[in-house]
Amino acid sequence: DVQNCFDMVLFGGTGDLVKRKLLPALYNAFVDENINSEARFFCVGRSAMTDQEYSDMAYKFATEAKNTISAESWREFSKHIRYLQMDANNSETFNKLPEVLDKTRTNIFYLSTSPELFKPICSNIAKVGMNHSNSRIVLEKPLGHDLKSSNDINDYVAQYFKEDQIYRIDHYLGKESVQNLMAIRFGNTLFEALWRRQWVSSVQITIAEDLGVGSRGDFYEQTGALRDMLQNHLLQLLCIVAMEPPSSLEADVIRDEKLKVLRSLKPLTEDDVVKNVIKGQYKSGAINGSPVKGYLEEEKVSPNSITETFVAVKAEIQNWRWAEVPFYLRTGKRMQEKVAEIVIQFKDIPVKIFPTAGGNFANRLIIRLQPDETVKLYFLAKQPGDTNRLQPVYLDLNFNEMFQARRTDGYERLLLDVIRGKLTLFVRRDEQIAAWKWVEPILDTWRELKIPPKQYTAGSWGPASSSALLARDGLYWHEEI
Numbered sequence: 001d002v003q004n005c006f007d008m009v010l011f012g013g014t015g016d017l018v019k020r021k022l023l024p025a026l027y028n029a030f031v032d033e034n035i036n037s038e039a040r041f042f043c044v045g046r047s048a049m050t051d052q053e054y055s056d057m058a059y060k061f062a063t064e065a066k067n068t069i070s071a072e073s074w075r076e077f078s079k080h081i082r083y084l085q086m087d088a089n090n091s092e093t094f095n096k097l098p099e100v101l102d103k104t105r106t107n108i109f110y111l112s113t114s115p116e117l118f119k120p121i122c123s124n125i126a127k128v129g130m131n132h133s134n135s136r137i138v139l140e141k142p143l144g145h146d147l148k149s150s151n152d153i154n155d156y157v158a159q160y161f162k163e164d165q166i167y168r169i170d171h172y173l174g175k176e177s178v179q180n181l182m183a184i185r186f187g188n189t190l191f192e193a194l195w196r197r198q199w200v201s202s203v204q205i206t207i208a209e210d211l212g213v214g215s216r217g218d219f220y221e222q223t224g225a226l227r228d229m230l231q232n233h234l235l236q237l238l239c240i241v242a243m244e245p246p247s248s249l250e251a252d253v254i255r256d257e258k259l260k261v262l263r264s265l266k267p268l269t270e271d272d273v274v275k276n277v278i279k280g281q282y283k284s285g286a287i288n289g290s291p292v293k294g295y296l297e298e299e300k301v302s303p304n305s306i307t308e309t310f311v312a313v314k315a316e317i318q319n320w321r322w323a324e325v326p327f328y329l330r331t332g333k334r335m336q337e338k339v340a341e342i343v344i345q346f347k348d349i350p351v352k353i354f355p356t357a358g359g360n361f362a363n364r365l366i367i368r369l370q371p372d373e374t375v376k377l378y379f380l381a382k383q384p385g386d387t388n389r390l391q392p393v394y395l396d397l398n399f400n401e402m403f404q405a406r407r408t409d410g411y412e413r414l415l416l417d418v419i420r421g422k423l424t425l426f427v428r429r430d431e432q433i434a435a436w437k438w439v440e441p442i443l444d445t446w447r448e449l450k451i452p453p454k455q456y457t458a459g460s461w462g463p464a465s466s467s468a469l470l471a472r473d474g475l476y477w478h479e480e481i
């Protein structure tokens with residue numbers, strides 16, 4: 001029921017995520033009438049502010065982040081927003097919660113704060129009795145910085161909330177394009193039959209960004225690309241590409257299948273990490289012709305930092321469907337362009353009877369998740385005229401042209417799912433553990449061997465060793481062909 005009535009408390013209310021992503025997403029859902037007209041949002045911060053001051057500030061950020069916000073609709077929306085001055089570490093300030101929240105409604109607590117505050121916030125919510133059967137808690141990443149710390153947080157939260165009350169966000173799962181990936185695989189017979197080691201020779205998954213670390217230098221120094229992107233977003237995409245067909249869309253059915261993929265990932269030895277994982281860091285360069293700083297010159301970054309801003313991994317899934325098919329994953333900041341895409345390379349034909357011109361593009365499916373959402377299928381066709389020569393051609397589907405309707409952004413979909421109590425697109429605890437377990441040998445090896453990052457020029461596609469990782473197998477990253 002889209003009209004569930006709820007009260008939502010947003011901790012970290014003055015933080016970037018709430019102002020730039022969550023409130024604009026809630027605003028959109030509100031304008032579309034997907035939100036109950038009695039619903040209320042309580043935004044929490046430490047400083048003193050009136051409701052009006054908060055709403056004005058939020059409006060300013062929302063319009064900067066998204067220019068389709070109308071002042072009039074925002075005024076309507078902001079009638080539902082209240083500001084609460086609270087301090088996560090001061091339990092007395094939590095006495096406000098039972099006063100303002102209506103326990104007969106769904107009470108949603110969204111923790112968009114640094115993870116050190118997850119523990120005090122949970123116990124303080126419990127102290128005032130607000131972890132009741134109508135409560136839900138939403139946890140933003142990063143949920144810890146390794147297996148142990150993630151287990152600590154999860155154990156702690158589990159003292160107060162049951163697993164089916166816990167919504168661990170990975171905003172990539174909310175992206176329309178990521179759900180489309182499931183639709184392509186499991187809504188059609190066409191692809192599924194070929195989606196296996198007998199017909200697929202390799203898979204590439206890329207999430208590249210052209211932005212640098214911006215003002216988040218201090219956060220990023222502690223995090224790095226492996227924890228920020230690979231442990232969660234990239235592995236979640238890998239799960240959706242590689243999972244077995246689920247028997248329904250029910251949360252645990254999907255999550256069981258994703259878990260199986262994570263558990264089938266071939267564990268990395270120290271040698272594997274040295275050979276098959278590339279750690280990179282951007283140096284100064286140019287993005288779209290404008291010069292940009294190197295990572296070491298960024299604000300709040302140590303001048304001899306060895307934190308990675310790029311990571312590429314060759315992974316293998318040890319199951320009957322995928323054994324020996326390499327999965328190449330990579331992500332980085334300050335790369336040539338912002339793009340997320342999945343490349344499925346099908347095997348070569350066994351016998352060639354035609355001469356072929358131009359590139360090795362054939363038998364390739366490219367699913368682009370952003371910025372534009374497209375599916376391109378490359379195959380060979382005969383050149384016109386008096387020749388037998390084949391040449392790569394493609395079918396090109398653009399979802400924005402196909403569907404005119406507004407496409408919701410990841411957070412909007414996920415927030416609506418929390419409100420409706422749908423856990424399918426949230427990460428279950430055992431998935432998170434399995435992902436950390438697989439990533440941990442990389443963290444350990446980098447730490448123990450003090451592996452320095454390979455430099456790459458800002459605006460490039462990453463360090464040369466990233467190309468070499470594929471070249472060793474006779475392959476190229478998609479854009480290098």
Ligand code: BG6
Binds near residue numbers: 209228
């Ligand atoms: C976040 C990371 O989870 O994802 C950021 O913390 C990154 O560093 C962002 O920029 C990328 O998300 P999107 O939706 O812009 O691809």
